Amino acid sequence: xxxxxxxxxxxxxxxxxxxxxxxxxxxxxxxxxxxxxxxxxxxxxxxxxxxxxxxxxxxxxxxxxxxxxxxxxxxxxxxxxxxxxxxxxxxxxxxxxxxx
Numbered sequence: 001x002x003x004x005x006x007x008x009x010x011x012x013x014x015x016x017x018x019x020x021x022x023x024x025x026x027x028x029x030x031x032x033x034x035x036x037x038x039x040x041x042x043x044x045x046x047x048x049x050x051x052x053x054x055x056x057x058x059x060x061x062x063x064x065x066x067x068x069x070x071x072x073x074x075x076x077x078x079x080x081x082x083x084x085x086x087x088x089x090x091x092x093x094x095x096x097x098x099x100x
Contacts (some may be wrong), residue, residue, distance in 0.1 A: 001069070026078070030081055033052055033082060037052075037082070037086050049079065056075055060075065
């Protein structure tokens with residue numbers, strides 16, 4: 001039995017259920033996309049990052065969020081997180097090794 005002090009997983013602040021679901025959906029999306037990008041040859045990854053950004057920009061346009069500062073901030077943070085996650089997976093030996 002472990003105490004909360006032993007738990008190293010970061011905890012989210014209390015948020016509304018809808019916010020938590022949006023956060024979890026974003027996290028799952030980022031993980032799936034990172035795994036797809038890691039599976040590509042390294043020389044194709046920059047194109048994959050660019051394609052992901054274009055796709056997300058398109059989705060923002062379709063939802064009417066284009067140019068909204070919060071949407072721009074979210075997109076930039078998502079892309080930064082995606083690049084970090086791909087680097088983390090690579091550092092652990094990539095998706096093939098199962099060290100994700």
